[in-house]
Amino acid sequence: MRYDDTPPPPGPAPPAGTGRPWYARRSTLAVAAATLAPLCLAGWVLTEVATGAGPRRMPQSAPPAPHPAHAPGRAADAKANPAAGPAGTAGAPLTGRTVVIDPGHNPGNFRHTAEIGRKVDIGTTHKECDTTGTTTGTGYQEAEFTLDVSRRLRTALEARGVTVVLTHEAGRPWGPCIDERARIGNEAGADAVVSVHADGASEGSRGFHVILPAAVKGGAADTAGIVGPSRLLGEAIAGNFARTTGSTPANYLGGGTGLVVRDDLGGLNLSLRPKVFVECGNMRDTKDAALLADARWRQKAAQGIADGIVGFLGG
Numbered sequence: 001m002r003y004d005d006t007p008p009p010p011g012p013a014p015p016a017g018t019g020r021p022w023y024a025r026r027s028t029l030a031v032a033a034a035t036l037a038p039l040c041l042a043g044w045v046l047t048e049v050a051t052g053a054g055p056r057r058m059p060q061s062a063p064p065a066p067h068p069a070h071a072p073g074r075a076a077d078a079k080a081n082p083a084a085g086p087a088g089t090a091g092a093p094l095t096g097r098t099v100v101i102d103p104g105h106n107p108g109n110f111r112h113t114a115e116i117g118r119k120v121d122i123g124t125t126h127k128e129c130d131t132t133g134t135t136t137g138t139g140y141q142e143a144e145f146t147l148d149v150s151r152r153l154r155t156a157l158e159a160r161g162v163t164v165v166l167t168h169e170a171g172r173p174w175g176p177c178i179d180e181r182a183r184i185g186n187e188a189g190a191d192a193v194v195s196v197h198a199d200g201a202s203e204g205s206r207g208f209h210v211i212l213p214a215a216v217k218g219g220a221a222d223t224a225g226i227v228g229p230s231r232l233l234g235e236a237i238a239g240n241f242a243r244t245t246g247s248t249p250a251n252y253l254g255g256g257t258g259l260v261v262r263d264d265l266g267g268l269n270l271s272l273r274p275k276v277f278v279e280c281g282n283m284r285d286t287k288d289a290a291l292l293a294d295a296r297w298r299q300k301a302a303q304g305i306a307d308g309i310v311g312f313l314g315g
């Protein structure tokens, strides 16, 4: 869930000067594939990612089919690279790299509304320390979802040799505050930071989106150094997330790009490291909620995010 009720900026996210969005940057082969199968989003994303385009290239040493949920992507990887090893033995090419994963909210926040309600300085303004997040209609908490996906994501990244830091797990009754979440990424010197969320929009609003930091400057907030790399990180995650989950970009914001730029999130404004939020789906939509509550789908979601991060890191 977003950190407040402020509507995000309308329309397509990409600002001028950054070229075409992730879904439009296709190789010739991918364009041909898309022409042949215009309705198969997952198919052309797979083709695009497998054929490679800059930092979104899939890891060439990705292991083949460690989980049925990943079969399409992994099969393509294995075909492209028959020498790819089994899961967890890909040569740990990302040893020495650090990724901070930020599970959105905290399951205990509901019991600590006073603590999380106090305002913290996010540079450009003051915002609530943290929020409770949303729930599905059947009571599955966003904060439980984010922890579960984050743990799966950690496992996938550690298998590639990445050092992973979670901003919180089970050791604290509430929070952290959004300024501390950003600080953890900064102090870790993270190569990438991903905040995991699910949205709380209306029934019928479906799909995922990735939130990118806007260029902001004020107080401790100065995102000039992270806007560019964060976009690359977000595009890599969006493409891989679509491929592994089969989900489509959100139909209710971002103009169908799956990318949204925001200047009002403390966790982004205060970050000095490349960082994005991933809104994996809409917990208030019945169909999306069924996916979000499915452990097999969450594994696909985590794998897609992991593949995007690995691609961004050049693994």
Ligand code: ZN
Pocket: 001, 002, 003, 104, 105, 133, 134, 142, 196, 197, 198, 199
């Ligand atoms: Zn959230």
